[in-house]
Amino acid sequence: MTEDAEDGAEELTYADAGVDIDASEAATAALVSATGGGDTTEYAGMLDIGDRYLALATDGVGTKLLVAEALGDYSTVGIDCIAMNVNDLVAAGVTPVAFVDYLAVDEPSEEFSEQVGEGLAAGSDEADIALVGGETAVMPEVVSGLDLAGTAAGLAAKDHVFDGDAEVGDVLVGFPSSGIHSNGLTLAREAATRNHDYTDPYPYDDYDTVGEALLEPTRIYTYLLDSLHDLDVHAAAHVTGGGWTNLSRMGDYRYSILDPFDAQSVFEFVQSEGNVSDEEMHRTFNMGTGFVVALGREDAETLADGTDGRVIGTVEDGSGVAVRGLVLD
Numbered sequence: 001m002t003e004d005a006e007d008g009a010e011e012l013t014y015a016d017a018g019v020d021i022d023a024s025e026a027a028t029a030a031l032v033s034a035t036g037g038g039d040t041t042e043y044a045g046m047l048d049i050g051d052r053y054l055a056l057a058t059d060g061v062g063t064k065l066l067v068a069e070a071l072g073d074y075s076t077v078g079i080d081c082i083a084m085n086v087n088d089l090v091a092a093g094v095t096p097v098a099f100v101d102y103l104a105v106d107e108p109s110e111e112f113s114e115q116v117g118e119g120l121a122a123g124s125d126e127a128d129i130a131l132v133g134g135e136t137a138v139m140p141e142v143v144s145g146l147d148l149a150g151t152a153a154g155l156a157a158k159d160h161v162f163d164g165d166a167e168v169g170d171v172l173v174g175f176p177s178s179g180i181h182s183n184g185l186t187l188a189r190e191a192a193t194r195n196h197d198y199t200d201p202y203p204y205d206d207y208d209t210v211g212e213a214l215l216e217p218t219r220i221y222t223y224l225l226d227s228l229h230d231l232d233v234h235a236a237a238h239v240t241g242g243g244w245t246n247l248s249r250m251g252d253y254r255y256s257i258l259d260p261f262d263a264q265s266v267f268e269f270v271q272s273e274g275n276v277s278d279e280e281m282h283r284t285f286n287m288g289t290g291f292v293v294a295l296g297r298e299d300a301e302t303l304a305d306g307t308d309g310r311v312i313g314t315v316e317d318g319s320g321v322a323v324r325g326l327v328l329d
Contacts (some may be wrong), residue, residue, distance in 0.1 A: 012274035042249045043088040055094040059084040060149030064185045070198040071211040074112045078119020080149040080182040083218035085152035086127045089240040093162040094154035101134035101150040166235045166250040166315045174312035175259045177290030178288040179216035183241040184284040191274025206300035213266045231299040239286040261288040319328030
């Protein structure tokens with residue numbers, strides 16, 4: 001990544017592109033307050049059903065759908081929809097078991113519905129969950145194009161649910177992302193299309209076109225659950241909207257990141273094209289690390305040795321996330 005956004009072009013921020021994270025979080029808090037909130041963790045709603053919890057998480061694909069529309073390729077957005085939901089359940093220590101989708105369209109199309117279905121099937125296979133139904137709504141005056149969202153249900157033994165609070169002295173184990181995943185696309189799209197079309201050649205070797213780089217499906221982390229349940233995990237973070245500041249959802253501490261995974265080329269491309277600052281990039285995107293777990297040192301080394309994760313940092317007294325020379329509050 002560049003030290004700072006390049007001089008010359010106007011510096012682009014997520015808020016400039018149309019998404020104000022602070023305002024979004026305030027609106028979400030107002031909704032939770034108005035509804036009473038229920039029994040929730042940072043990542044899932046929990047219902048005590050006796051010896052276990054039934055957990056629910058809901059999310060959508062967001063403006064990544066506009067890239068799919070531009071390319072006429074909806075075959076992977078179903079994977080994103082599954083991933084964004086099941087990864088939240090994993091961050092709570094919950095095993096996802098089933099998924100229902102909601103597809104809203106301005107007019108029905110067998111072609112893109114089939115493509116969306118292919119992605120949902122692929123995502124459910126990877127996550128090892130059942131697709132148990134869904135709803136397609138035709139709403140021409142409400143939706144332009146399509147919107148895709150869903151809800152994942154999971155079950156967890158009570159001793160499998162993470163406390164959700166890291167501890168000073170914990171070690172952080174990180175896991176690589178597959179790229180931009182399915183958040184921050186409003187900023188990424190704005191930056192990428194300043195000087196390019198989605199069908200333009202991608203200036204790195206990873207993909208053929210700009211659009212393909214943005215459409216890389218979100219990585220699914222359900223494969224970690226067996227390992228996580230065998231260890232004393234204190235908390236976990238699914239790095240989504242808000243980027244690295246998501247780590248603060250594990251508690252008010254200083255998260256010192258010493259060895260993050262390298263950011264994929266798509267982040268360098270977005271930063272360069274949008275003249276986006278390092279701080280804004282890390283406040284918006286996962287920057288190469290899509291999932292983080294906080295646990296004691298011995299357990300952390302066991303987790304890293306037995307998976308594709310690695311120790312990336314520690315939990316300390318203080319506040320904020322210290323990463324790549326930045327401190328994000």
